[in-house]
Amino acid sequence: xxRVLIAxxxxxxxxxxKRQVTGLFGFEIVEAEDGDGAVELAAxxxxxxxxxxxxxxxxxxxxxxxxxxxxxxxxxxxxxxLSAETDRRKWAEALSAGANxxxxxxxxxxxxxxxxxxxxxxxxxxRELRAQNAxxxxxxxxxxxxxxxxxxxxxxxxxxxxxxxxxxQEQVGGDFYEAWDDGAGxxxxxxDISGHGASAAMLMAVCKxxxxxxxxxxxxxxxxxxxxxxxxxxxxxxGDLDMFVTMVLCRIDRASPVLTAVSAGHVPAFVLRAQxxxxxxxxxxxxxxxxxFDWSDCVVPFSPGDTLFHYTDGLTELRSxxxxxxxxxxxxxxxxxxxxxxxxxxxxxxxxxxxxxxxxHDDLAMTALRRL
Numbered sequence: 270x271x272r273v274l275i276a277x278x279x280x281x282x283x284x285x286x287k288r289q290v291t292g293l294f295g296f297e298i299v300e301a302e303d304g305d306g307a308v309e310l311a312a313x314x315x316x317x318x319x320x321x322x323x324x325x326x327x328x329x330x331x332x333x334x335x336x337x338x339x340x341x342x343x344x345x346x347x348x349x350x351l352s353a354e355t356d357r358r359k360w361a362e363a364l365s366a367g368a369n370x371x372x373x374x375x376x377x378x379x380x381x382x383x384x385x386x387x388x389x390x391x392x393x394x395x396r397e398l399r400a401q402n403a404x405x406x407x408x409x410x411x412x413x414x415x416x417x418x419x420x421x422x423x424x425x426x427x428x429x430x431x432x433x434x435x436x437x438q439e440q441v442g443g444d445f446y447e448a449w450d451d452g453a454g455x456x457x458x459x460x461d462i463s464g465h466g467a468s469a470a471m472l473m474a475v476c477k478x479x480x481x482x483x484x485x486x487x488x489x490x491x492x493x494x495x496x497x498x499x500x501x502x503x504x505x506x507x508g509d510l511d512m513f514v515t516m517v518l519c520r521i522d523r524a525s526p527v528l529t530a531v532s533a534g535h536v537p538a539f540v541l542r543a544q545x546x547x548x549x550x551x552x553x554x555x556x557x558x559x560x561x562f563d564w565s566d567c568v569v570p571f572s573p574g575d576t577l578f579h580y581t582d583g584l585t586e587l588r589s590x591x592x593x594x595x596x597x598x599x600x601x602x603x604x605x606x607x608x609x610x611x612x613x614x615x616x617x618x619x620x621x622x623x624x625x626x627x628x629x630h631d632d633l634a635m636t637a638l639r640r641l
Contacts, residue, residue: 276307304328323352443469583633
C-alpha cells in the first residue's frame with residue numbers, strides 16, 4: 270500500500286492531518302514526532318508523500334528535508350512543509366532545501382487537498398517519464414551496439430595496411446564506412462548521412478543493406494554510386510524528406526598501380542604520396558536528391574607506399590571553445606605520407622581532440638588504407 274509520512278511534534282495536528290489524508294487518498298500513514306524520526310522513517314518506509322512541520326525540536330523541517338534528499342531513491346518524493354511562519358525568507362529557504370511546497374497553518378482543507386493531489390500527480394508523471402527515459406536510453410544504447418556491429422570489424426586485406434576510427438555524436442549516428450575485396454580490387458567507402466541520431470542511423474543501416482546487394486554485381490564505383498542513388502531517391506522521395514547521403518567510393522586495382530574514385534557531395538578524399546597530396550574532389554551532388562544524375566570515375570595513381578585517406582566533415586568542423594573550426598588547413602598539415610595508417614589517424618586525433626576539448630558537434634569517422 271502507498272504511504273504518506275507525517276512529521277509534527279504536535280500529536281493533535283498529526284491526528285488531524287492523518288484523518289484528512291486517509292480520507293482523501295486511503296494511504297497508509299506513518300508518523301514521526303521530530304525531524305530525526307522523519308528522516309529515519311523516510312529511509313525505512315519509502316513514502317509517496319512527506320508532510321513536515323517546519324518547527325520541530327532538534328532537527329527542524331528544513332534540515333530534515335535536506336537530509337531526506339540525500340537518501341537514495343528519495344530525491345524526487347514530494348515534500349510539503351506546513352507552518353504558521355510568515356517570514357517569506359523561511360519559505361524560500363525551505364524550497365531551496367528541496368521542499369516542493371509550503372503551506373501556511375492553519376490550512377484550508379480544500380486547498381491542502383488540491384495541493385497534495387497536484388504533487389502526487391506530478392510525482393507519478395515524473396516516475397513515468399524517468400521510466401520512459403531509462404527505456405529510451407537502453408534502446409539507444411542497444412541501437413548503438415547494433416550499429417557498431419554493422420561497421421567492418423577490420424580493414425585487413427592482403428597487400429594493405431589499414432586503420433579506422435568512428436565516433437557518433439550521440440549513441441547512434443549517420444557516418445559510416447565500408448570496405449570489401451572482390452579479388453580484382455579493394456573497395457573503400459566513406460559516407461555521411463544528413464542529420465544525427467536515430468533517423469540517420471536507420472538510413473545508414475538501409476545504405477549498408479543496399480551496398481551489400483550491389484557488391485555481388487562487381488560494378489565500378491560510378492555504377493555503384495549511380496544505382497545506389499536511384500534506390501535512395503525512391504526511398505527518400507527525391508529529397509522531399511530533407512535527407513541525403515554524401516559518399517566517396519574508391520576501388521584500388523590489384524593488377525595495376527591505380528585507384529578509381531567517385532565522390533558524391535562528400536568532403537575531399539586524399540591520396541598521400543611521397544610527391545605530395547592528391548585530392549579527390551566531389552564530382553556531383555549527394556545521393557538521394559537527383560535520380561538521373563550520372564557520375565564519372567576518376568583515375569588516380571596509387572602505388573606501393575601510397576595511402577588513401579577518407580574522413581567525414583565532423584573532423585574539419587570540430588570547434589574550439591572560441592568557435593574556431595579545426596578546418597581543412599590543419600588537416601592537410603597532418604596528412605603525412607610517411608606515417609603508417611594507425612599513426613596517421615592517431616596523430617590527427619591527438620591534434621583534434623584537445624582543439625575541441627573533446628566536444629563533438631557531429632559524427633566523426635576516418636579511414637586510412639596504405640598499399641604495401
